[in-house]
Amino acid sequence: MLKFSSNLLIICSILFISSCATTNKIDALKPEPDDATPLIYENTPSYINxxxxxxxxxxxxxxxxxLSGLIYEDNSIEDDDIEMKVWKLAPITIKNEIGEKIKTILPLKAIVKYRIGTKKLGIEIYDTREFHLDGVVTLVSDVALINWKLNTKTELKSLDWNESPTMTVFGKNVPVTYLINPAVKLFKSKIEKKIDEAIAKSMDFKPNVLAALEKICVPFLMNETYESWLRIVPIEIYSTSAKLKNDTFVLDMGMKCNMETLIGKQPESKxxxxxxxxxxxxxxPEDITAxxxxxxxxxxxxKIMTKNFAxxxxGSGSQKVKVxxxxxxxxxxxxxxxxxxLGSVNGTIYLAGFPKYNEKTKEIFFDQLDYALDTKNKLMRTANWLAQGLVLKKIEQSCRYSIKPNLEEGQKSMMTYMRNYSPMQGVFVNGKMEDIQFQKIQLTNQAIIAFIKVKGTVSVSVDGLK
Structure with a gap:
């Protein structure tokens, strides 16, 4: 009985020692984080043409x-002896004119009251005449882009009557063409001004440009797996003068902006x-530099690297661990x-290395990766096999953060905004992008920051704007 008890004790001891030999608890000293540069970085502005x-x-x-129906009304005759109403009779036609000008053809009807008279010895003596006009006004405008608006300087060139102008005399309409043609100058400036105001109001680019920019500047998801978002923050907008080419106005507009790719939940628009x-x-410049x-x-x-280890x-044989x-x-x-x-060794092991970028694989990896000093010392005493270079090399292969999916998805997502993308009715964006080039890495106390350059072209056309 004593012999049996001794054998049992020996077996238990062997099992206990064996257990200790196959599962070690590593209690390495944690390298506490220190402050790097705060999350403030020098972002080189991008220029998008x-x-x-x-x-x-x-x-x-x-x-x-x-402009529709009654387009002008002046009911006061006291200020300038003229009272006038002007109606648009049919749609206005705008065409290209020689010398980068536009020609506007306006069919109109006008009723003009013209007062002739004097005031002597406190007695007012006036004679008011009413003219009925029905014709086509032709105006020519110089064009420029001023303060976001298509600005025109219009001059009335001709007035062709559909019917002979008439004047009411004793209740009858009497033709007075010979009187009316010289009198056109009385309302000429008013018609010119009205056309300029209508074009300026209808061709105010600012609401359209800002509405399109606001939509483009909402951070959009580039990669769902990596939860990466692209955010565009406009700084300045540039514009050349507008030029008329055939039936189209052309102007070059450019945007100076900051572009950021952030990982995590959707960031706010700036x-x-x-x-x-x-x-x-x-x-x-024709090309964009982002x-x-x-x-x-x-x-x-x-979180991404944890997925790499899944x-x-x-290790090998019975000496293995899972991250x-x-x-x-x-x-x-x-x-x-x-x-x-967890496995043959339980606990936390600490590695240290310098972040680098592999241009071919588009990966952020860690150069000179090795165990932190205290970790290495502990492993040499408790699990030397884990400290060996071969095992470390295999672990190192998973200590990589690939930004290739981010870049590819980013390029793919950005291209959706360059293939006849319409942020609003009648506005279309097209363009192309070249390869994305990696620039450098910067560490902060909160993040790894990668700087990337993109080149390409972008164009915006307006067709069918309402």
């Missing part, structure tokens, strides 16, 4: 929408219409990677 074309037909449609100023320039800042918070990058075992969770942070210019492991 947007040549804009507007068809004369759209200007014509907008002007007709602005669009502020009140801070955007239109600056006139003589020339804008400098994008890709911001990967340590928390979000940790289902993997490291359950990954956390990363900054310390003295290096990245600390904390791996929570």
């Amino acid at each position: 947007m040549p804009i074309s507007v068809k004369l037909k759209d200007i014509e449609n907008q002007t007709n929408a602005s 669009f502020n219409a009140s801070k955007i100023i239109l600056k006139p320039v003589t020339k804008i 400098n994008i800042v890709a911001i990967s918070t340590y928390q979000e990058a940790s 289902g993997q075992e490291f 359950q969770n990954v956390a990363i942070w900054h310390k003295k210019g290096k990245m600390i990677i904390a791996l929570d492991v």
Whole structure:
């Protein structure tokens, strides 16, 4: 019985020792994070060229929408001895005129009351005559873009009567063409001004441009898996003068902006219409240069790297571990990677390395990756096999943060805004993008920041604006 008890004790001891040998608890000292530069970074502005074309037909449609029925009314005869009402009889026609001018043809009907008289010795003696006009006015306008508006300087060139102008005399309409033609100058400036005001009102680009920009500046999801968002923050808008080419107005518009890629939940838009100023320039480069800042918070990058380790075992035979969770942070210019492991060794092991970028694979990886000093010392005593270079090399392969999906999805998502994208009815955006080029990495106390450059072209056309 004593012999049996001794054998049982020996077996239990062996099992206990064996258990201790196969499962070790690593209690390495955590390298505490320190402060890097706060999340303030130098974002190189991007310049996006947007040549804009507007068809004369759209200007014509907008002007007709602005002017309908009674287009002018002056009911006071006391100030200038003229009382006048003008109606548009048919749709206005706007055409291209020689020398980058536009010609406006306005069918109209007018009733003009003209007062002739004097005031002597306190007695007012007046004779008021009423003229009925029915004809077609032809106006020619110089065109410029001023303060977001298509600005015209219109001059009445001719007035062709459909019917002979008449004057009411003793209740009868009497033709007075010979009197009316010289009298056209009395309301000439009023008609010219009215056309200028209608075109300026209908061709105010500011609401359209700002509405389109506001939609474009809402951060949009580039990659659902990596939860990456692109945010555009306008700084300034530039514009050249408008030029008339055939049946289309063309002007070059450019935007100076900051572009950011953020990871995590959808960020807020930073669009502020009140801070955007239109600056006139003589020339804008044809290509866009977009400098994008890709911001990967340590928390979000940790989640991505944890996915990299899913289902993997490291080691061989009975000496294996699985990584359950990954956390990363900054310390003295290096990245600390904390791996929570289960298996032959339980606990947290700490790695340290410098973040680098692989241009070919589009990955952020960690150069000179090694165990933190205290971790390495503990492993050498308790699990030397885990400290070996071969195992570390395999772990290192998963300690990568690929931004290739971000770049590809970002390029794909941005292209959806460049293939006849219509932020509003009648406005269409088209363009192309070249390869995205990586620039550099910057570490902060909250994130890894990657700087990326994109080149391409963008154009905006207006066709069927309502």
